[in-house]
Amino acid sequence: MKRFLIPPLFLLFSYFIISNDNAKVIVAGIAIFLIGMHFMENGFKLFSGGTLEKILAKFTSSTPKSIATGFVSTSIVQSSSLTSIVMISFLSAGLIGLTQAIGVIFGSNLGSTTTAWIVAYFGFKVKISVYAMPMIIFGVVFKFATDSRYKGVGYILLGLGFIFLGISYMKEGFDALKNSIDLASYAIDGYVGILIFVLIGAIATVVIQSSAATMAIIITALAGGQILYISALALAIGANIGTTVTAIIGASTSNEEGKRLAAAHLIFNFITAFIALLFIYQLSTFVDLLSEFIGIDPNSYILKLALFHTVFNILGILLVSPFIGIMVNFLNKLFIPKVKKSSKPKFLNDAVIQVPETAIHALRKEVINLYDKSLKAVIHAMNLHREDIFSNKKLKDIVHTSNRKINTNIDEIYKETLKSLYSEIIRFSSLSQKHMTHEERTTVGSLKTASRKIVKSVKEIKELQKNINHFSQGKNSDIKYEYNLLREQLAYTLREIETLRKDEINEIDRLTKMETIKIKIDEFDAATNEKIDDLIRTNKIDARMATSLINDASFASHICVRLVEIANIMWIDDKEFQKIGEDNEY
Amino acid sequence: MNIKKIVKKIDNYFDLSQKKQDEKKQKLLDILEKLMDKKLSIQKEIKKASSKKDKDELNLELKAIKNLIKKASIE
Numbered sequence: 001m002k003r004f005l006i007p008p009l010f011l012l013f014s015y016f017i018i019s020n021d022n023a024k025v026i027v028a029g030i031a032i033f034l035i036g037m038h039f040m041e042n043g044f045k046l047f048s049g050g051t052l053e054k055i056l057a058k059f060t061s062s063t064p065k066s067i068a069t070g071f072v073s074t075s076i077v078q079s080s081s082l083t084s085i086v087m088i089s090f091l092s093a094g095l096i097g098l099t100q101a102i103g104v105i106f107g108s109n110l111g112s113t114t115t116a117w118i119v120a121y122f123g124f125k126v127k128i129s130v131y132a133m134p135m136i137i138f139g140v141v142f143k144f145a146t147d148s149r150y151k152g153v154g155y156i157l158l159g160l161g162f163i164f165l166g167i168s169y170m171k172e173g174f175d176a177l178k179n180s181i182d183l184a185s186y187a188i189d190g191y192v193g194i195l196i197f198v199l200i201g202a203i204a205t206v207v208i209q210s211s212a213a214t215m216a217i218i219i220t221a222l223a224g225g226q227i228l229y230i231s232a233l234a235l236a237i238g239a240n241i242g243t244t245v246t247a248i249i250g251a252s253t254s255n256e257e258g259k260r261l262a263a264a265h266l267i268f269n270f271i272t273a274f275i276a277l278l279f280i281y282q283l284s285t286f287v288d289l290l291s292e293f294i295g296i297d298p299n300s301y302i303l304k305l306a307l308f309h310t311v312f313n314i315l316g317i318l319l320v321s322p323f324i325g326i327m328v329n330f331l332n333k334l335f336i337p338k339v340k341k342s343s344k345p346k347f348l349n350d351a352v353i354q355v356p357e358t359a360i361h362a363l364r365k366e367v368i369n370l371y372d373k374s375l376k377a378v379i380h381a382m383n384l385h386r387e388d389i390f391s392n393k394k395l396k397d398i399v400h401t402s403n404r405k406i407n408t409n410i411d412e413i414y415k416e417t418l419k420s421l422y423s424e425i426i427r428f429s430s431l432s433q434k435h436m437t438h439e440e441r442t443t444v445g446s447l448k449t450a451s452r453k454i455v456k457s458v459k460e461i462k463e464l465q466k467n468i469n470h471f472s473q474g475k476n477s478d479i480k481y482e483y484n485l486l487r488e489q490l491a492y493t494l495r496e497i498e499t500l501r502k503d504e505i506n507e508i509d510r511l512t513k514m515e516t517i518k519i520k521i522d523e524f525d526a527a528t529n530e531k532i533d534d535l536i537r538t539n540k541i542d543a544r545m546a547t548s549l550i551n552d553a554s555f556a557s558h559i560c561v562r563l564v565e566i567a568n569i570m571w572i573d574d575k576e577f578q579k580i581g582e583d584n585e586y
Numbered sequence: 587m588n589i590k591k592i593v594k595k596i597d598n599y600f601d602l603s604q605k606k607q608d609e610k611k612q613k614l615l616d617i618l619e620k621l622m623d624k625k626l627s628i629q630k631e632i633k634k635a636s637s638k639k640d641k642d643e644l645n646l647e648l649k650a651i652k653n654l655i656k657k658a659s660i661e
Contacts, residue, residue: 508620515650576613580657 070107201238
């Protein structure tokens with residue numbers, strides 16, 4: 001249906017803009033404005049160098065702080081969608097809680113009202129098109145710089161230039177339209193008229209995918225006398241509703257946390273819009289009084305519209321914020337994560353590929369996810385259980401009492417779960433590295449290495465699994481005992497790494513513990529080799545058993561060392577500490 | 587842009603600048619100092635330890651610390 005509708009709609013739209021010169025100018029203005037927004041968002045992604053993420057992570061300890069942070073950051077970057085993207089990635093990565101993220105989104109909604117002030121104030125008090133051209137020229141010059149910060153400045157200048165140019169085109173179009181057609185005369189009185197404009201505002205925002213652009217159109221149309229003040233207020237309310245569709249589309253592909261955040265955004269905007277709509281006349285009177293109080297000219301309807309936009313968003317925050325806790329409980333129940341086996345990445349989100357620090361954080365979490373999934377396969381391949389290994393029970397006892405074969409098909413687990421997750425990690429790493437500094441690339445490189453080592457360990461445990469199962473069921477107690485020792489060695493390494501991962505210990509202690517594990521592995525390896533010689537000499541095992549044991553002891557030792565190396569990459573943050581903890585490549 | 591500036595830029599990109607090298611050196615010295623402190627405290631604990639099991643564990647930890655000091659010194 002959609003496929004058949006697009007061509008006629010496109011033709012109709014083309015006819016409309018070709019036949020009407022003024023409409024052409026307005027639509028061109030909107031298009032240029034949107035390009036400007038796009039450039040600006042890209043510029044901040046490059047320019048911030050993680051600053052936005054640092055601010056958002058640091059100043060979200062309480063709800064008022066989260067709201068203020070959302071407001072300030074969105075006012076600066078002029079993009080609530082960028083703030084939302086960072087918030088979704090933070091949530092997915094478990095960096096902040098849903099309560100704080102909702103606070104940031106509320107603040108970001110308020111922050112997006114600053115666009116209306118910029119358009120209303122600078123767009124009409126100053127001839128901004130004069131500044132647009134130099135901004136575009138310098139923007140292009142900076143854009144070609146190799147340094148990402150200069151490039152970021154270039155994109156921001158280009159963005160601002162195009163936004164200013166777009167506004168000036170829209171203004172020009174609406175001014176000319178005023179002479180040929182008076183849209184204001186079609187306005188319907190009363191709530192019916194208001195509801196129609198709310199709907200138009202919402203649809204326009206859904207189509208344009210930017211509430212800032214809709215606000216710019218409303219302001220320029222109001223300034224051109226094409227719409228009445230009350231209709232403009234209704235359109236602004238509609239734009240606030242329409243903007244949630246962008247968030248819903250974005251969240252439809254994200255995990256449960258992203259969906260919860262988008263739903264919170266939707267609830268907030270709908271409640272705010274409903275209240276604003278219900279009390280539109282009272283709010284309009286309040287804005288008149290407030291305008292008089294702060295010295296806005298009573299006839300400056302565009303500034304009053306910007307004030308109305310800010311006032312009803314503040315009202316929404318005041319009314320909805322006390323209920324954030326209830327909202328979080330409701331959303332947690334509404335979106336429950338599916339526990340089914342999934343090979344899909346949990347933390348990688350393409351939206352953060354261009355935001356280096358968040359991308360690294362998400363990548364680290366995903367590699368840990370790969371490790372946890374592989375851990376289960378490794379433990380089961382040794383006919384052991386996770387809860388036993390990570391308990392306080394003696395490992396010797398666990399190993400000797402758990403000899404029953406667990407049917408674990410390593411090939412199947414690898415193909416169905418690990419392979420696609422590993423491929424996603426590699427794909428995400430390669431794409432995200434494009435926007436990174438040398439140091440950040442090194443970190444991503446290490447995480448890629450850790451993923452490779454995890455997968456390699458799983459493949460090697462498959463070799464070990466065959467003989468563990470074979471000799472555990474056999475009659476020779478000596479070889480059975482030796483294989484149990486190999487299982488114990490692996491279980492010991494996994495247990496120690498787990499404590500290292502969870503304990504709140506400092507880097508020196510962590511490094512010491514890892515070195516201790518390595519010494520133990522070496523000692524164990526040496527002891528096993530010595531024992532094998534003895535077993536052959538005393539004819540307790542035959543040559544075939546001996547070669548299997550020699551190979552498998554080597555596999556077990558390699559897997560253990562590799563597990564320590566993986567831990568060194570994943571749980572030692574400092575690069576210098578990490579280097580000291582590094583060992584030979586296995 | 588002259589050659590010196592280009593070299594400086596490359597150095598900065600690959601973390602080879604003198605400033606960065608000095609920072610790294612200082613960080614390594616700090617780590618070494620912490621490792622030495624830990625070595626001393628373990629040695630004291632070994633003297634105090636009464637059971638063989640405790641002594642063995644502490645000796646293992648001491649060996650690990652010595653290895654780390656060796657690696658940090660090479661770095």
